[in-house]
Amino acid sequence: MKTHKIAIMGFGTVGGGTYDILTENREYIRATRGLDIEVKTILDRSSAPLDARGIDKSVFCSDVDALAADSEISVVVETMGGVEPAKTFITKMLSSGKSVVTANKELLAKHWHELEPVAREHGAGLYFEASCVGGVPIIRAINESFQGDKVKSIYGIINGTTNYILSKMSAEGVGYAEALAAAQSLGYAEADPTSDVEGFDAAYKLSILASLAFHTCVPYGNIYREGITSVTASDIKHAKELGYAIKLLAIAKSGDDGVEARVHPCLVPIDHALSSVSGAFNAVYLNGDFVGDLMFYGAGAGAHPTGSAIVSDIVKALGGKHTYTDFQNTGKLSPDTKLIGDFTSGYYISLIVDDRPGVLSRISTMMGDLGISIKAATQGPDYEEKKGGANVVFLTHRAKEHAVMQAIEKIGTLAAVRKIESMIRVL
Amino acid sequence: MKTHKIAIMGFGTVGGGTYDILTENREYIRATRGLDIEVKTILDRSSAPLDARGIDKSVFCSDVDALAADSEISVVVETMGGVEPAKTFITKMLSSGKSVVTANKELLAKHWHELEPVAREHGAGLYFEASCVGGVPIIRAINESFQGDKVKSIYGIINGTTNYILSKMSAEGVGYAEALAAAQSLGYAEADPTSDVEGFDAAYKLSILASLAFHTCVPYGNIYREGITSVTASDIKHAKELGYAIKLLAIAKSGDDGVEARVHPCLVPIDHALSSVSGAFNAVYLNGDFVGDLMFYGAGAGAHPTGSAIVSDIVKALGGKHTYTDFQNTGKLSPDTKLIGDFTSGYYISLIVDDRPGVLSRISTMMGDLGISIKAATQGPDYEEKKGGANVVFLTHRAKEHAVMQAIEKIGTLAAVRKIESMIRVL
Numbered sequence: 001m002k003t004h005k006i007a008i009m010g011f012g013t014v015g016g017g018t019y020d021i022l023t024e025n026r027e028y029i030r031a032t033r034g035l036d037i038e039v040k041t042i043l044d045r046s047s048a049p050l051d052a053r054g055i056d057k058s059v060f061c062s063d064v065d066a067l068a069a070d071s072e073i074s075v076v077v078e079t080m081g082g083v084e085p086a087k088t089f090i091t092k093m094l095s096s097g098k099s100v101v102t103a104n105k106e107l108l109a110k111h112w113h114e115l116e117p118v119a120r121e122h123g124a125g126l127y128f129e130a131s132c133v134g135g136v137p138i139i140r141a142i143n144e145s146f147q148g149d150k151v152k153s154i155y156g157i158i159n160g161t162t163n164y165i166l167s168k169m170s171a172e173g174v175g176y177a178e179a180l181a182a183a184q185s186l187g188y189a190e191a192d193p194t195s196d197v198e199g200f201d202a203a204y205k206l207s208i209l210a211s212l213a214f215h216t217c218v219p220y221g222n223i224y225r226e227g228i229t230s231v232t233a234s235d236i237k238h239a240k241e242l243g244y245a246i247k248l249l250a251i252a253k254s255g256d257d258g259v260e261a262r263v264h265p266c267l268v269p270i271d272h273a274l275s276s277v278s279g280a281f282n283a284v285y286l287n288g289d290f291v292g293d294l295m296f297y298g299a300g301a302g303a304h305p306t307g308s309a310i311v312s313d314i315v316k317a318l319g320g321k322h323t324y325t326d327f328q329n330t331g332k333l334s335p336d337t338k339l340i341g342d343f344t345s346g347y348y349i350s351l352i353v354d355d356r357p358g359v360l361s362r363i364s365t366m367m368g369d370l371g372i373s374i375k376a377a378t379q380g381p382d383y384e385e386k387k388g389g390a391n392v393v394f395l396t397h398r399a400k401e402h403a404v405m406q407a408i409e410k411i412g413t414l415a416a417v418r419k420i421e422s423m424i425r426v427l
Numbered sequence: 428m429k430t431h432k433i434a435i436m437g438f439g440t441v442g443g444g445t446y447d448i449l450t451e452n453r454e455y456i457r458a459t460r461g462l463d464i465e466v467k468t469i470l471d472r473s474s475a476p477l478d479a480r481g482i483d484k485s486v487f488c489s490d491v492d493a494l495a496a497d498s499e500i501s502v503v504v505e506t507m508g509g510v511e512p513a514k515t516f517i518t519k520m521l522s523s524g525k526s527v528v529t530a531n532k533e534l535l536a537k538h539w540h541e542l543e544p545v546a547r548e549h550g551a552g553l554y555f556e557a558s559c560v561g562g563v564p565i566i567r568a569i570n571e572s573f574q575g576d577k578v579k580s581i582y583g584i585i586n587g588t589t590n591y592i593l594s595k596m597s598a599e600g601v602g603y604a605e606a607l608a609a610a611q612s613l614g615y616a617e618a619d620p621t622s623d624v625e626g627f628d629a630a631y632k633l634s635i636l637a638s639l640a641f642h643t644c645v646p647y648g649n650i651y652r653e654g655i656t657s658v659t660a661s662d663i664k665h666a667k668e669l670g671y672a673i674k675l676l677a678i679a680k681s682g683d684d685g686v687e688a689r690v691h692p693c694l695v696p697i698d699h700a701l702s703s704v705s706g707a708f709n710a711v712y713l714n715g716d717f718v719g720d721l722m723f724y725g726a727g728a729g730a731h732p733t734g735s736a737i738v739s740d741i742v743k744a745l746g747g748k749h750t751y752t753d754f755q756n757t758g759k760l761s762p763d764t765k766l767i768g769d770f771t772s773g774y775y776i777s778l779i780v781d782d783r784p785g786v787l788s789r790i791s792t793m794m795g796d797l798g799i800s801i802k803a804a805t806q807g808p809d810y811e812e813k814k815g816g817a818n819v820v821f822l823t824h825r826a827k828e829h830a831v832m833q834a835i836e837k838i839g840t841l842a843a844v845r846k847i848e849s850m851i852r853v854l
Contacts, residue, residue, distance in 0.1 A: 032642045034755055035575050129572075135718035137572035144571070145556075145564035147460050148448040148738030178449040215459045259580050273724065276703060290448050291562035291735035294725035297700065298718065308718035311575030323750065326459055 007041035010080030017303025053222030078102040078122040099125035099317040109204035113331035125322035127313035135305030137299040149288030151213040160280040160300040161196035162248040198227035199263040211250035224262035247277040258338030354421040355390035434468035437507030442731025505529040526552035526744040536631035540758035552749035554740035562732030563725040576715030578640040587707040587727040588623035589675040625654035626690040637679035651689035655722040672702040685765030773853030779846040782817035
């Protein structure tokens with residue numbers, strides 16, 4: 001049996017997890033897949049992470065050009081993260097005809113259109129199952145299943161950090177700051193959590209998933225994005241009372257009118273399968289015109305789940321039949337694709353108002369006049385900021401985003417309305 | 428663009444659904460996959476199903492040998508169901524070098540080891556994504572993802588009929604017979620429901636899934652099988668009070684001690700993702716040693732979801748790189764695989780006993796003496812068969828199957844025990 005030699009660039013958590021799988025299950029992969037895979041080279045700035053694992057120094061390399069020149073190596077795993085130097089390194093590998101397996105959603109979302117042509121030109125593969133939803137084979141599914149279906153919608157919980165924070169806020173009634181601190185102490189959130197909590201990470205992934213599913217470029221910069229930092233314990237409590245969980249959803253839809261792509265907190269009905277996806281778990285809920293509803297669920301991150309997806313891509317890359325995107329991968333929204341900004345949604349609106357008769361009915365009337373129909377209105381029980389102040393919560397029926405934003409602006413001008421506390425969309 | 432000509436054998440529900448997709452989304456498949464697929468021939472006993480859909484008679488064929496001889500056709504879909512004549516017809520197609528795409532789990536479970544060598548010998552592909560869990564790409568996932576993982580367990584709700592019946596019993600409190608009749612009137616259950624309600628269908632599918640996941644033959648005949656016909660409304664009510672839903676589970680595990688494979692009703696904790704898989708939906712919950720827990724969820728049957736899986740297999744078959752099982756596909760349990768009959772489980776035991784002091788404690792003591800530890804014991808509220816009779820329900824901690832069966836037999840001999848009402852395993 002031929003031994004396939006590979007390299008890992010960046011030996012942190014995920015690189016280490018990949019190494020674990022390739023070494024611990026090497027015999028198993030030989031026996032079941034007929035492939036013998038050896039990690040010949042680990043590229044990093046220092047050999048410290050190798051030493052920490054007792055890996056022989058002969059495997060260590062710090063010279064990316066030497067790695068690119070090593071003709072024995074056919075597949076290179078990139079688990080460095082970030083844009084540079086990952087982009088430069090990957091480009092070198094692809095240019096030397098090596099297939100690249102990456103977990104780097106940021107790089108891919110930003111520079112896919114530059115990397116793919118290099119791969120094509122040199123007959124190399126570019127694989128990135130691990131970039132979205134950890135060990136869940138969602139990219140394989142989109143690329144290699146339901147080819148007969150037009151994918152109509154994707155609803156994803158695709159960021160583990162925010163899902164952990166929101167789940168903790170819901171389970172324990174704590175506020176955002178406390179839940180974030182807990183996530184940081186457990187290593188689920190980084191010291192600077194911006195990429196996760198502001199929805200950038202989810203937007204990168206949604207850009208990749210939606211582009212593949214809809215066969216058109218959906219650049220991450222065109223995705224409406226709103227993070228979870230302003231979701232309060234009170235919102236979660238109100239939502240729960242109304243029968244909803246609050247989740248950071250990545251939503252993409254495709255229809256006759258165009259494509260819709262957005263990342264924002266969302267009230268999800270508790271009887272919807274996505275509402276019970278808790279903690280660091282992720283899920284993608286997908287609808288195709290013939291296959292109907294499907295859901296893929298699993299660990300969204302972590303050394304071993306992500307490493308599992310990487311190993312799967314290594315096996316695929318070694319198969320040698322590389323495929324590329326079937327659309328014009330330009331990094332810009334395709335000229336023939338219309339992006340829908342004025343989408344339709346339900347809305348949860350929480351207001352602080354004067355606590356006197358008639359206020360709720362005046363607001364309801366104003367919303368009705370603006371064409372927004374109210375599904376439920378409740379008096380929040382727990383707001384006592386000022387004497388005489390009261391918290392009212394509205395749930396609207398589905399309405400156009402722009403109309404609701406205008407209505408909220410008008411409501412804010414009412415004398416009896418002290419503050420617009422929250423506006424969260426409803427699935 | 429070359430037009431690929433295919434045939435459909437058996438033009439019932441699923442054959443018709445496949446035809447719908449291939450015709451309605453033909454342009455879409457051309458545009459996104461670069462494949463033009465034409466249904467050249469539909470084989471059936473009569474042309475009536477074609478007439479009903481207004482399909483031109485020129486497509487109709489009733490002569491299987493003429494179809495096998497048609498060198499223009501490279502892929503044949505089998506949606507006839509049942510063992511014969513499907514087996515003979517498929518063998519003819521494979522022998523003439525045509526790849527076959529089938530939804531036929533019974534045929535595959537029983538004769539896979541005979542069909543696969545014919546396919547190999549003639550360089551043809553044998554594809555069967557549609558045989559398990561409708562449109563959910565679970566076979567693709569097992570074959571082409573987490574190749575670096577040893578799959579440790581599969582828990583599946585893989586029969587839509589029984590899941591519909593149990594969901595209805597749970598939602599409406601009705602008995603088995605009434606729920607079955609409803610399923611039959613909706614077309615979810617056949618006039619003779621044996622294959623579904625006795626767990627044969629689930630055992631066929633589990634045999635396929637477990638064999639692929641564990642890379643060894645797990646014949647359906649070696650799978651412990653128990654249907655849902657003796658599950659009562661009372662069991663479902665008790666289970667609900669204890670925090671469980673009752674589901675027909677297909678369970679397969681692989682470990683150092685061997686392989687376990689069984690289909691039976693099971694109490695599933697309501698906080699487990701499988702408990703909320705309702706109605707005709709299906710799900711497979713899988714654990715790999717590195718990827719961790721994954722769940723795949725979707726419509727388990729139906730013309731279009733199943734048709735979607737078939738179209739996906741047609742695309743795969745046209746790709747031409749056929750693969751076959753990586754284990755000795757003999758139809759018999761592999762000699763090096765030990766089948767574990769004495770598995771470990773929790774148990775729900777419902778008894779009718781004399782309604783007098785000390786009975787519950789005597790039974791508990793007897794179970795303790797037999798090494799079975801009780802997790803919960805409750806007095807069922809709704810049993811009045813005889814004056815003085817009472818219904819007691821026990822939940823045990825995990826114990827060995829054989830020990831529990833022996834204990835139940837002994838308990839049955841106690842004078843105070845009138846009847847062993849139910850024994851259902853607990854996840």
